[in-house]
Amino acid sequence: MALPEPGIRRGPSAPSDGVRPPKTGELVARRLRRRIVEGSLSEGDYLPTEAALMEHFGVSRPTLREAFRVLESEGLIELRRGSRTGARVTVPGPEAIARPAALLLQLGKADLADVYRARSAIEPPAARLLALSGDDERYAALEEELELARAAVSDYERFAVVSAHFHLRLVELSGNQTLALMAGMVHEIILRQTQVSVRAHEATGAHGDYPRALRAYAKLVTLVRAGDGPAAERFWHRHLQVADELVLRGREATSVIDVLE
Template identity: 70%
Template sequence: MAEPDSGRRGGTLAMPPADVRPPKMGELVARRLRRMIVDGELKDGDFLPHESTLLEHFGVSRPTLREAVRVLEAEGLIELRRGSRTGARVTVPGPEVVARPAALQLQLGRANLADVYVARSAIEPTAARLLALNSEADHRGLEESLEEVRACLADDAERFAAATARFHLRLVELSGNQTLALMAGMVHEIILRQTQSSVRTREAEASTASGAAHDDPQVNYRRAVRAYEKLVQLVRAGKADEAERFWRRHLEVADELVLAGHQATRVIDVLD
């Protein structure tokens, strides 16, 4: 005798999971507005159309539209302006929107500087390879960043450190790979802070009056500039494989110098 159909198929209930639900209308409106921003129909600095226009366009209620606006505001895609020019203004976020929560996650996860520099060593050599295959304009962009580093060579340690950190970040940005650039942006502030700290420490050691021998920090700075110059030459020559290998070797040496004695330093101690 056949058993009555209990709605089971293969031992599982033939019904959708309990956590699956159709999106709310406010979410659908937010999705459409988000797509308009991504596609450039709404640009950075533009104001959204007047509320009455949006209500008519989407055919939704005022609470639904305001829910959509709140979603986009929480994502940092629009800001509500008050005063002489009121309304919802489009604000296209930069990498810092991701960098801040990423840095917080690293702090909460008790990540140390060794973690961060290993990540950079995984990102930048690949970026160097991609950049070598790119256009003349991208190559020129890296050369301009090198000029900024050269200009700071005789300046104070912190300005030089900031210029070198920008060179590393610019290298990845010019590679054309948006994902790598986003990842590099996430660790940029940490790298910058640590580089500045390391440079300041070495300058202080070099200026001590103890009579002990110290390495001249300028020697290391000039070595860094020569490495940057070599990378620019390889990139301009389109030598992708050589650029990747050279930059990987450079980072191994440079990271050892910058991280000496600080590998276990926690990210939170650098950013505080």
């Protein structure tokens, strides 16, 4: 593995302007982080030994370990303590953002209506982007999600999971990574609340809205496959308005913490 550019050298102290200059360990972490992001270090690669990195960067062992702690807290490396293999590169998935985001929503006393409004702002533009992509592989992937939903429509617990995943995959397949990240942040909350709604309907024997949801998924797939971005966006916006009202009825003010606990 090629080592990053050598030498962490601190220049003369700048006049204080209220901004703390980065510590040397943070600078080392920054260099290694850049290599991971750019792909010079890939998932599963092991970093060189501590001795090699200390010599390469011209830093002490405590400074290097401080850099490791920074990268470990970001989910970019895995430290195998007591092992001779050292630090291994890992690539965090959306869950790395979803967990702290859910915590922030809880701390901010967010309610379900807030979360579902966010979803309604994310998914319709994603439907438009997907339709306009002209990518047959993405279209086929959304059709696969539709088939999974069809297979689960009579299994209400399973349908809750598949339905939430259909919404998430719609955004992921749009090709916009920022929208996908945002959708991933609220996915767990949406999934939990969908499960609650399904169980409540199952207890009362009211299952009519699940086939209706399935028909909406099928129509969206048709619009996406036709490449009609504006129509896909409009239709999905209307669908979410109706679906969210059903799911949230009487629970709009429910706090996120009550859903996730």
